[in-house]
Amino acid sequence: MAVQLGYKNVYRDPLGYPAWQEQGLPVASSPREVWETAPAPPGPVLGWSLLWTLLGVFAGGMALNLTPCVYPLIPITVSYFAGLSGGSRGRLLAHGLFYLGGLAVTNTALGVAAALTGGLMGALLQNPFVLLAVAGILLVFAASLFGLWELRLPHRVTQAATRSYAGFFGTLFMGLTLGLVAAPCIGPFVLGLLTWVASQGSVWLGFAVFFTLSLGLGLPLFFLALFSGSLEKLPRSGEWLIWVRQLMGWVLVGLAVHFIRPILPEAWGVILLGLIASAAGVHLGLLDRTTAGFRAFPWLKSGVFAAGLLVALLLVGSWALRGPGVAWQPYSEALLEEARKQQKPVIIDFYATWCAPCRELDDLTFRHPEVVKKAAQDFVMIKIDLTQKGDPQHARLLQHYQVKGVPTVVFLDAQGREITGLRLVDFLPPDRFLLRMVQAQKSEP
Amino acid sequence: MNFKRNLLLALTALLLGGAILSYQHRPLPSPVDATWADAQREAERGGYRLITTQELAARYQQEPHSVLLVDTRQDWEFMSGYIQGALHFPIEPTWWGRWRAEKPLLALLGPDKNRPVVFY
Numbered sequence: 001m002a003v004q005l006g007y008k009n010v011y012r013d014p015l016g017y018p019a020w021q022e023q024g025l026p027v028a029s030s031p032r033e034v035w036e037t038a039p040a041p042p043g044p045v046l047g048w049s050l051l052w053t054l055l056g057v058f059a060g061g062m063a064l065n066l067t068p069c070v071y072p073l074i075p076i077t078v079s080y081f082a083g084l085s086g087g088s089r090g091r092l093l094a095h096g097l098f099y100l101g102g103l104a105v106t107n108t109a110l111g112v113a114a115a116l117t118g119g120l121m122g123a124l125l126q127n128p129f130v131l132l133a134v135a136g137i138l139l140v141f142a143a144s145l146f147g148l149w150e151l152r153l154p155h156r157v158t159q160a161a162t163r164s165y166a167g168f169f170g171t172l173f174m175g176l177t178l179g180l181v182a183a184p185c186i187g188p189f190v191l192g193l194l195t196w197v198a199s200q201g202s203v204w205l206g207f208a209v210f211f212t213l214s215l216g217l218g219l220p221l222f223f224l225a226l227f228s229g230s231l232e233k234l235p236r237s238g239e240w241l242i243w244v245r246q247l248m249g250w251v252l253v254g255l256a257v258h259f260i261r262p263i264l265p266e267a268w269g270v271i272l273l274g275l276i277a278s279a280a281g282v283h284l285g286l287l288d289r290t291t292a293g294f295r296a297f298p299w300l301k302s303g304v305f306a307a308g309l310l311v312a313l314l315l316v317g318s319w320a321l322r323g324p325g326v327a328w329q330p331y332s333e334a335l336l337e338e339a340r341k342q343q344k345p346v347i348i349d350f351y352a353t354w355c356a357p358c359r360e361l362d363d364l365t366f367r368h369p370e371v372v373k374k375a376a377q378d379f380v381m382i383k384i385d386l387t388q389k390g391d392p393q394h395a396r397l398l399q400h401y402q403v404k405g406v407p408t409v410v411f412l413d414a415q416g417r418e419i420t421g422l423r424l425v426d427f428l429p430p431d432r433f434l435l436r437m438v439q440a441q442k443s444e445p
Numbered sequence: 446m447n448f449k450r451n452l453l454l455a456l457t458a459l460l461l462g463g464a465i466l467s468y469q470h471r472p473l474p475s476p477v478d479a480t481w482a483d484a485q486r487e488a489e490r491g492g493y494r495l496i497t498t499q500e501l502a503a504r505y506q507q508e509p510h511s512v513l514l515v516d517t518r519q520d521w522e523f524m525s526g527y528i529q530g531a532l533h534f535p536i537e538p539t540w541w542g543r544w545r546a547e548k549p550l551l552a553l554l555g556p557d558k559n560r561p562v563v564f565y
Contacts, residue, residue, distance in 0.1 A: 003492040005551055009561040010493040011501075014484040016565035017516070017527060019498040025505070026529040286451060298447065306454035313462035321470050434521035442525070 029442070050205075054212045061216020066244050096222040102172040104214035112206045128263045128354050138256035145249030147242065243290040247304065250280035262354040270319040274312040281308020326366040326375045328383035331397065336416055339380040345440045346380045346412040350403050352387040357427040358407040368430035374437055411440040419443050496563055504561075512561045513554065528565070 003010050013020075021027050254276050261269035285305020291297070329335060331348070339346045349366075351358035365371060375381050386394060386406055397403070401410050401418065409424035422436045481495075488495050504512055505528075514531035516523050523533045534553055536546045554562060 005547070005554070006558050007554060007562055008559050011496040011512075011561065011563040012484070012488060012493055013496050013498065013501055013563055013565040014481070015498050017518070017522075020502070020528050021526060023498060023502065025498075025502050027526050028529040029524065029526045298450075302447075302451050302454050305451055306458040309455055310458040310462050313459065314465060317462065317466045318469065321466060431519055431521060434519075435524060438521050438525040 050208075054208060057209050057212045058216040061213040061218075062220055064217050065220050098172045100214065100218040100222055103218045104211055107210040107214040107217075108207055112203055112210075131259050131263060131354070135256040135259045138252050138259065142249040142252035142256065145245045145252065147245070239290050239292060243284065243288060243292075243301075246288070247280075247284055250276070250284065254280075262356050262359055266359075267319075270315055274316040277308045277312040277315065279308075281305045281312075284308070322363075323367055323369060324372060325362065326372050326381050328381050331382050331384050331393070335380060335382065336412075339412075340414070340416045342380075343414040344378060344380050345414055345443070346382060346416065347375070347437075347440070348382045348384060348401070348410040348412070350384050350386055350398075350401075350406055350408040350410070352385065352406045354387065355406045360427045361407055361409075365428060365430045365433045368433075370434055371430050371437070374434065378441060379437065411436065413440065413443040501563060512563050515553070515562060515564050517564055531565075 017027075254273060257269065257272050257276060261273075264272070281304060285301045285303075285308065288301065290301075328349070336346060349358075349361070351362075366375075384394060384397065386398075401408070403410075405425065407425065407427075411419045411422040413419050419440055422440055424433075424436070428436070484495055501512070509530055514528055516527045516531045516533045517536045519535050519537075520533075523535070527533065532553060534546070534550065536542050536550075554560070
């Protein structure tokens with residue numbers, strides 16, 4: 001790489017550090033203080049993943065325009081704008097901005113509220129009964145989207161929400177209330193998003209996610225309003241909107257299963273999700289007889305069919321093909337004694353089957369080849385299952401290590417004393433976990 | 446016509462899925478297994494030269510600052526020990542990681558294009 005940058009004397013030492021160290025040549029390692037004050041892991045969603053999340057949310061917001069509650073509103077909104085501005089582009093633009101602003105305020109308030117109560121909701125979300133309830137609600141909403149029952153706001157609310165007020169205030173108010181009018185359709189999606197934001201527990205994230213959602217929801221309307229002339233080109237509202245509803249229904253069913261995954265046996269969750277993806281593909285792509293007045297629709301349906309199959313295949317396939325995990329051992333005093341004799345550091349993982357971050361640790365971190373290798377070579381790995389309460393030995397251990405919840409990963413040095421600075425109480429990606437493993441090894445008596 | 450298209454798309458999906466899965470689980474040549482000849486071939490393609498531990502050590506002991514040592518391994522590897530005097534510049538071994546590292550690397554290596562640089 002340095003060659004492309006124009007450097008002439010570029011070498012690579014393929015044997016690298018291990019060979020160098022073996023020959024007793026001068027080496028160094030970072031001073032302990034530096035890496036012990038290594039920054040605590042920041043929130044789980046940052047940087048590129050945040051960008052991708054926001055892009056996804058934005059696309060979701062745009063897609064919500066196609067739901068039957070919002071789509072019919074588009075012509076109304078646009079003609080409303082056109083009427084207000086009296087043909088002036090500038091005023092039309094201003095109205096559009098007010099509209100977007102109003103929409104953003106409603107949604108963002110929701111998002112921030114979810115984030116503020118995040119601690120509470122996060123704790124709740126670890127409870128199996130709450131998980132079941134959330135999944136149940138999602139399924140009920142999904143049933144509504146499938147057309148099994150009709151979700152309606154009281155008539156008076158709908159009317160008040162669409163009543164016109166004069167001027168910019170009116171536009172702002174329309175934006176504010178679009179969220180309410182559209183709630184039956186976008187509610188399920190927004191509810192899912194709300195629970196997710198709450199589980200992340202960051203106010204800033206809540207704000208960003210819901211602001212982006214509003215932008216996605218409002219932008220198409222905004223542009224249509226600006227170019228009112230092109231309105232005739234939109235596909236007519238019709239049967240195919242019901243198909244879109246059913247598509248969102250399937251998304252909700254998938255979401256429901258995702259929520260109860262922590263309390264299902266591992267294989268079930270994956271297989272169930274795979275089944276749902278393929279069932280959705282078959283239903284929407286093959287069985288459904290909906291037609292639409294535009295040509296791309298049959299292709300869209302076939303595309304959804306193929307996409308369902310692909311998702312199912314990837315889900316089940318990557319689960320079946322994953323590599324071996326860390327070889328854990330059950331807790332015993334003898335094992336700790338053995339570790340002390342061999343001068344090996346110990347990692348104790350307190351977990352429960354229903355805890356989502358524990359699952360994540362197991363699926364990603366404790367399956368990373370480097371982690372598995374290092375764990376087998378230099379560590380004694382102990383796992384303690386706290387799913388069932390009431391084991392006296394576990395109670396003693398919880399007391400001893402001051403474990404307040406799951407997951408808790410405790411690092412013991414070669415003398416068997418805990419290195420408190422390294423303790424983990426949340427998911428940590430493999431590279432950061434490896435860093436902690438190295439630190440545990442180097443921790444001096 | 447409709448049936449044909451669906452069949453075709455389903456097959457495409459299966460093939461694509463299979464391709465993605467086999468790519469994700471492809472056997473990676475671990476640096477330990479790679480022979481000196483492998484490294485030599487790679488070096489010729491990349492336009493750089495190889496240096497053995499002995500050669501490097503000889504240069505290093507003569508004048509430690511005559512070569513710029515760059516440690517490109519990940520954080521946790523660097524933390525567990527590195528050649529004294531080496532700079533740490535982790536590069537993820539993907540085209541994406543390399544692309545992102547380009548500008549900072551230029552700043553790290555400095556303006557002297559003739560200065561010997563050893564990566565490991």
